[in-house]
Amino acid sequence: MGPYLVRRLLIAVPVFWGITVLSFLIMNMAPGNPVDMFINPNVPPEMRELRKELLGLNDPVYVQYFKWLAGVLRGELGYSFSSYAPVTELIGARIGPTLLLASSSLAVGLIIAIPIGILSAVKHNTRLDYLMTGLSFLGTSIPPFFLGLGLIYILGVELKWLPTGGMKTLGGDGGFADIAIHLIMPVLVLGMTIAGKKVRYVRASMLDVLGQDYLRTARSKGLSEWAVTNRHALRNALIPIIAVIGAEIPLLLGGSIIIEQVFQWPGIGQLTMEAILSRDYPTLMGLNLVAASVVLLTNLLIDILYAAVDPRIEFN
């Protein structure tokens, strides 16, 4: 497995590099520049030019890119154009909450989706199956921000059971229980959306496995349906699901941008929004870098997981 890991990481280098080039180019093609975005329009044009010169914005794009790349290789992501804080610090403060939100949502989504999908498949074409499939369809078709606002209204404003947003109570201790209470609603929303999509995958995968010859073999041994389903079918059905989860990670990061806005969750979603609006190139590039590494790393993780659960796959 060692050589395999090294090889995979080596492949990741050019991919990584390609991502930075592309995002740098696209970012620069967007109309407007940081100086125009946040400087008072009454500032005289000469002053603006001076700022541009100072920030290096007048250099050709490739020069700007290589300057940035040189920084990255030294371990520096530069300073935000808008807040002047180091990008590493900005992202460092926000990445934790986002990872917390995303991973709990994924976990909740799967905890909902897997049993429902399996039940749906085992009882396929019954009323229960139709009900489950219908619910999952509802889960995917309601936009998360709408569901979020609805929940805020009902659970937060009307019933006052849960806080309407943020991660900690103002002046609260910020301990586990406090964060957990704030986490419930956003996780519910993201989790439902994930579950909605995954139920159908799990159901299809399970249905496929239920038609396999080896389940007939298992039944011919005299095993109960429970043992046949859980001991023989389940693990086989979950193997393809792993790949689907891998594909979900980037979507999850994208999806949390909106949800973080809705619930004022202090994650990189908010940071990203702000950085885009102010054309804060260094911060945006830093965020890109983080997103790319999360995606590449989870993909690697998924592949390793794949080989761990499926004995037919070997590292090679």
Place this chain on the structure above:
Amino acid sequence: MGELLKVDQLQIKFRSEQGETVSVEDVSFTIRHGETMAIVGESGCGKSVTSLAIMGLLGAGGTIAKGSVRFQDTNLASLPERQLRKLKGSQMSMIFQEPMTSLNPVMTIGRQIEEAVRLHLKSPRKTARRLAIDMLRKVGIPRPESIAKAYPHVLSGGMRQRVMIAIALICQPKLLIADEPTTALDVTIQAQIIELMKSLQEETGTAILLVTHDLGVVAAMADQVAVMYAGQIVEAADVYTLFRSPRHPYTQGLLNSIPRLDGGKGQRAPAIPGQVPSLREMPAGCRFHPRCPYAKDRCRERQPRLSFAGEEHQVRCWLAESEELESASASDDQRRKSVAL
């Protein structure tokens, strides 16, 4: 020897969106302890469905609509699911056509063999593993200790079929149902599996219900043979009688249409004309009459019953009943006797 399995007037129906079809009708046969009974026929004749019905593996939509399946004085057709499960894998077990897909790809071979032992004999894990390894050795798997820890994908088709046999025989069942056990295998591997099944049967005294389309396999293994056509048994006899003096025109045609290894090259095979009828468009009268060279008016109108043509030799044919076929089959018989290999 006493009776082990007695299938009586079995009728199997399948329900689907297009309606109900009767895929097996009026099937009766008996298997005695330790003997091998073969059901032979072409695809769609109902032979596999019959074997699955005995094991209670018909799946959704399939039911035993009429008749009984008596296994050692228990009627399996009316047995509650829980009771039936106790017999499956311990008293009777089954192997299938596709060894490549019949084993769970993510469970070690050892565990798949142990499962039945632990379930039925309540053996502790260690004992079960030891039994599994012994069984693997018995079915001719090299290095059984390490193979028990391996997953099915490391084995070839022939080896996987040996593992299937190990799973089926680990609890020393009284009946083994083998549904086309060699069809998916290469011919040299087929021969190995046939020999293995024969030697294990000699050792354990397990009765075998062999379901196959291959008359060569039947000739090599069976004691009793039932020929099925279009959901019915058309002829049943001991293997020598059936191959020497088949009475049903379908059986005769089937035996004649096997290309002979001794005949001269370029010799035409006597084919049975026409197609097997579909379950939805069963011909009236004898189901074989549209393809039968001897069909008479009576065959087109009334369905013949399975009746005795000799001691232990049953035929479903009007002509055989009235001895009219004697002369017709005599010449075929002559031909067959000259057959070597």
Place this chain on the structure above:
Amino acid sequence: MQIERLSTHYPVRGAFLSRRDKAVKAVDDVSLTLYEGETVGLVGESGCGKSTLGRTIIRLEQSSGGRIRFEGRDITHDPPKKLIPARMRMQMIFQDPYASLNPRMRIVDTLSEPLLVHRLVERHEIRREVDRLLALVGLPSSAGNRYPHEFSGGQRQRIGIARALSFRPKLLVCDEPVSALDVSIQAQILNLLQDLQEELTLTYLFIAHGIGAVKQISKRVAVMYLGKIVELAGTEELFRRPRHPYTQLLLNAYPPPDPAYRRKQSRVILHGDIPSPANPPAGCRFHTRCPYAQQRCRVETPHLSEKEHAVACHYPLA
């Protein structure tokens, strides 16, 4: 058709950044001549390369070495355009005709498409030509208006044959044409192929693992094992007096349809599995399973002798 020292290797790519590319030698150094109007049977177990050989000689698969001559012309390296006339005269029949018939096209459309594309027949004569083809394979003209799923396996194989015949070929490669069919239908198709051969002077390469069918239809039979022809002889001669140990054991493995034989001395059985063609044994490829193998067999590869009864074995049976 003449093939000389033909090889077909499939590259097995090693993992990315590793330099261990290997090749599966599916067909390795095979020479065979098919004379006009004859049938050569090709038998062997799965993975022996018999299907690959069949596909390679009609250039459905690119060869990695050797030469293919068809009607006196070397077609081994013809570019696709130049190959068209020759390829029309070499057609293939498959084991599963259903997979090769478009399920949404009526039979008449399936059969007339190539005729129109290659302008073999005038448009107004299409229907007559299709009827002629259907009649040739024993199907009524009404079959043309139906779809593939409305036919049984045997009838579909007839349609597959009709399609192959629409190009008016000289050579037909039949790849397991009856293996998927029921016994009673197999005989019908074999008889049909024999009739067509007589009527149209066709040459067949008949690939099958079922030895009975091969025996009935072939004039000569070649036995393949792991990419090589190990024995080639006239059908009767080969069956009466197999000289390669593999041929003998292969023929032995078929249970004769007569219960009298099992009481006789237990049959000699070929032990072990077929080795992987990606990593065939050195020397004679059969030595790992051969009951008569000697030291020389492990080292030296035997070549097919150039006799009428050709055998690739250091110690052929008498």
